[in-house]
Amino acid sequence: MSVAHNVTNSPNTIAPINELKDVELTPTIYPELKRLASYHMFKERSGHTITPTVLVNEAYIKLVKGNRLKAVDRHHFLAISSRCMRQILVDYSRERNAQKRGGSERVLTLNEELAESDQQKSIDVIQLDNALKKLEERDLVQVQIVELRFFSGMTNKEIADLLGISVATIKRKWAMAKAWLYREMS
Amino acid sequence: MTPNSLDEIEQLFEAVLLLPKGECTAYLKSQTSSKEIINEVLELLQAHNDLGGFLTEPLSIEDDFILICPDLSGRLVNVWQVSHQIGQGGMGRVYLAHRADGEYEQTVAFKVVEYKAFNNAAFLKERQILADLEHPNIVSLLDAGTLQEGYPYLIMEYIDGLSIDDWVKQSKELTSEERILLFVKLCKVVQSAHDHGIIHCDLKPSNIYISNDGALKLLDFGIAQSLHDVNATKSDKAESFSFTPEYSSPNRHQHKFPTIQDDIFSLGIIFAQLLTGKTPIMQRSDEIAQPDSKAIAKQIDDIELQAMFLAMTGANNSATHYRSMAELIDDFGFYQNNFPLKALGDNFTYRAKKHLQRNWRRWLSALVIISLLITGGVRHWKTQKIKKDSELIREILSAQVSDTDASLEQQSGMTPTRKKLMMSMVQQLEKLVKNSSNNIQLTKMLADTYNRLGVVTGSPYVLSMGNIPESRRYQYKALALYEKIQRQRKDSLAAHNDISRVKREIAKLYAADNDTKRMREYYAETLQEMEKAYRDQPLKKQHTLAIVYIVGAHGEMHLGNLKYSQQLLDQATKILQALDVREHKVNYEIETRFIKEETAHILLLKSDLNAAKAIYTALLEKKLKNNHWRLVRSHVRVNTALGCIYLQKQQQQIALQYFKQARKFATKLSNKYPAVESLSKALQHYETLDKASSEELSSIMFCTEPRKFMMPLTRR
Structure with a gap:
């Protein structure tokens, strides 16, 4: 992709995640992603799958190409977007759990859809998020790979390009991260 | 490491x-x-x-990303400035918002729909229905639109108050009657929504508010469905709806299409909660717990309220299960007036008990009479056997109805009950008449009952519900039935009498509506009817016709048609002169007296004071031969009229003598009938008589509005 050649920062010098948290881009990208996500949910309802990758790409086109964000290289943008996607999904899970518990003592209308999808889903996003926070202390790159693969749906090749690491390394770190997270979560 | x-x-x-x-x-x-x-x-x-x-597959949004709209606090949407979140419901979050365009101050509830299986078409329709409904107890929809994120939103009237359960908790001193009244009020709101084809589908205390100024407000027609839609699709399975387990019927728990009875079920659970102050008892059958109607019922002490709860939730049997809000509201009316409840079905002992509770005085006297009959006059009873059985049964039934009605009329506040009684009689009789349409006796009973129902619904001169158009409908029904009887029995005098009576009633109803034209049409028809009936009778048998003339004359006098009034009086006089005096002793005296009195009234209204005075004086010269209350009352009127005439002639002392005379007769009457309130009330007018000035006298005695003391001639 041509954008990839405009990279100004070396991929290896990508900012550490803790710093990314406070990056000024997040306040712009996060709501845009969320908006896009819900927009798609309304437009294309049942049977339609929308991947995070599509959302991230759309957000990129809209924000960067639409000149609402200046001088952001694509890699940087994708890294922040993945982090945002993780945050969005964690926020969502928290809110859903709060809803399920009923929040206060007030009786809430039960949404059947919530109950159903809850049973099918085996991954507890909040638990995963907590495990990822622990993993951050061991290996930041592994965390980034998980975000990019699981929360943003990118392929190993794309991630390798993005982070400037070989595909072999990505594979190794991905396998390692999965095993570590699995042990941590079970 | x-x-x-x-x-x-x-x-x-x-x-x-x-x-x-x-x-x-x-x-x-x-x-x-x-x-x-x-x-x-x-x-x-x-x-x-x-x-x-x-983690092999990337997280797919379709599976997991159910709608959560970003926090809208602080955002400006159209003209609405969103403030902060104030609640969360099944379909999404609710924020407080203000109108921001400076047009006017307005605080609103801003509701965002966050619901995946959201049906936009149904939503648009619902918006329209809500806008059309404009019910003061249903929160109004002010605006609606779509956020840039794609979420639809609703702007609703903001209710500052408490949910019904909190409100009841807060007002600890509420009696169970007050709780029931509050609940009935709620029922009526739901009923009017049902009448518009809207089922609420999610009734629960947190959707029912009492605003700070005390108004009941129903909110969140969140998933309301059009009734017509249900009929159109006939689908057994609802697509996917939100519901609240604690207040949802088994039907809703099975995801079946919502019906009116689902709302009634929810109301039942709310009803129990209002009465007991306890949140619903739940039972777990599968994953989602359901309300346990039978356990909840046990918390309600009053057997009848308990039965009504079970009939709302349909827990006991389908025969007593309420099918509409009207049935439910009716039962509350029956409950309040000690009539048998539909909720308790056809249990004879129970119904008899309720009857006894209502009519214990009458039963007591009936018992006395029966014991007298047994000891004293069994022979007399046997003579009744002569009558045909069916005729006897009809008479007993009619007597029963008119007795019950008459005794109910004596008690204050029984008018709605009387109406209900007549209404249910009409329904029963309609069924019977349908099966045997040629049975004249049944048809007559039905007509009589319609006539009675009409009177209690809105007859202007008696205790009634005051609903004139509805009353008129019943009288027209009665009229049609009487006319049917008349066609079958052409020469029946009774049929003519009945028709005349109903038409007179209809005339009164039009008079109350100030529709003078129709009033006179019907009165004219009444006259025709009577004239037709009595045309071939000898004059001396036309007594009833004479009364119709007198009544008509009185009505015309009140309308100011003095000339026509006098003509009618002349007709009556002609008949009365032909009557055999010995046969009609009391009535003759009363009616001839009234004709004279009426003639004098007409003269007084025409300001022919001297002519009027002559007749009035002549009337007083005749000593009263009996103390019939109608004659005594006539003396009150005549003395008052004479007083007014002397007052106008500036002879105050003489006027006062006549007024005191009027007071004497009025007091006499009141002493004789102490229970009749209107008589004792009338006495108050005379209290200041002795000290009053000329102007005061004139106003106390209604001399300026003489029609007011010229009391109606009609007897209740």
């Missing part, structure tokens, strides 16, 4: 992934001496083997 050891673990982990299972430990031992690292790698290897599909 050091970063170096972490790197080492990673390297070793990658290596063992490629090795056969049995060789891993040996390989690791050959690479490192750290037991810690070996254990870590082996654990990770175990996890790797166990993890299956863990």
